[in-house]
Amino acid sequence: MKFRTRAIHVGNEPDPTTGAVVTPIHLATTFIQPGAGTWGPFDYSRSGSPTRSAVERTLANLEGASGSLAFSSGMAATHCATMLHKSGDHIVAGCDIYGGTFRLLHKICNRSGIEVTLAPADDATQIQAAMKPNTKMVWIESIGNPLMTIPDIPAIAEIAHRGGSLLGVDSTFAPPAILRPLELGADIVMHSATKYLGGHSDCLAGVLATRDLALHKELYFIQNATGGVLGALESFLLQRGIKTLEMRMREQCQSALSIAQWLERHPHVTRVLYPGLASHSNHERAKKYMGNQFGAMISFEIDGDFSDTKSVCQSTKLFGLAVSLGAVESLIEQPASMSHASYDAQAKARFGITDSLIRISIGLEDPEDLIGDLDQAIRTSI
Ligand SMILES: Cc1ncc(COP(=O)(O)O)c(C=O)c1O
DSSP: OOHHHHHHHTTOOOOTTTOOSSOOOOOOSBOOOSBTTBOOSOSBTTTOOHHHHHHHHHHHHHHTOSEEEEESSHHHHHHHHHTTOOTTOEEEEESSOOHHHHHIIIIIGGGGTOEEEEEOTTOHHHHHHHOOTTEEEEEEESSOTTTOOOOOHHHHHHHHHHTTOEEEEEOTTSOTTTOOGGGGTOSEEEEETTTTTTOSSOOOOEEEEESOHHHHHHHHHHHHHHOOBOOHHHHHHHHHHHTTHHHHHHHHHHHHHHHHHHHHHOTTEEEEEOTTSTTSTTHHHHHHHHTTOOOSEEEEEESSOHHHHHHHHHHOSSSEEOSOOOSSSOEEEOTTTTTTTTSOHHHHHHTTOOTTEEEEEOOSSOHHHHHHHHHHHHHHHO
């Protein structure tokens, strides 16, 4: 079956007791057992629940994984992956990563004695150079945040595996309708399912998917032991969002490309970062791994200072001024003061988070309306 058919049918089998065509929201936290010490398919909802298990089957199928785990947030999922490691281990992470992941690595993992080195993920030789004998995991984003860098996943998988390390890929910006990192050699794929997978800004969720069953079991053990599981209502919402993922992505990617092309021609825009543009330094690699869908996130710089940039972000009428991304409504934000505010000045300078950088998430509105809105916001602010 093709992707969009699987997105609707796998994990969505009619309810055997009622015939309901959507998976019921099972709120039960505990389940009657067949006998003392004899366990049924579910026992306690932290360990597993029917609604969560349904969406986990859908996600595993769409990612080409043997199993997936649904978490209460993307950060809970990433944290679970880092808990595979212990004091004395080393993680190499891409420079162009979500601010919350940067914070987790530098302010939480360090408390357990895990060492972290950042290296540009779009340059595999620098990832290689950052590897140490104690490196246990390489963590990259399939489309970097907020500079939209594209790593060479197969090359980095080879480097990681040669060094005895796992490769984890946060593919939040490139959901499985456009990219499947496990097929390119990654060991773990992670999503903030809050974004494209859920798709409607109403469900906070995270996912880890793996091919290797032993790794899946270990992650399941950590998830069950630490408890960051996805609730039943959110599992239902996530399942519902996934059914339209492929169609949403196709439209959003197409709109993003036309808006990025328009931005490139704008007199007040000095730089556009979108992997679908020939001017993007990783464009050829993006084409190789993503075909003709390059995601729906764009970053751009304007010829203004910090306050002009802030003004653009505050002057749009359709683009909502908010962090997050990937939903049907378009959003705008200033990474320096919002999504990447946890970076200190030195880190901002090192990782290209300039004062004039703006990040937009393209939703499902008509692209002409979005262009009109951006144009008026830029022209009234500069
Ligand atoms: C790339 C990326 N990874 C991880 C996260 C964290 O996910 P969540 O907010 O669902 O915890 C985000 C959130 O914005 C993100 O953009």
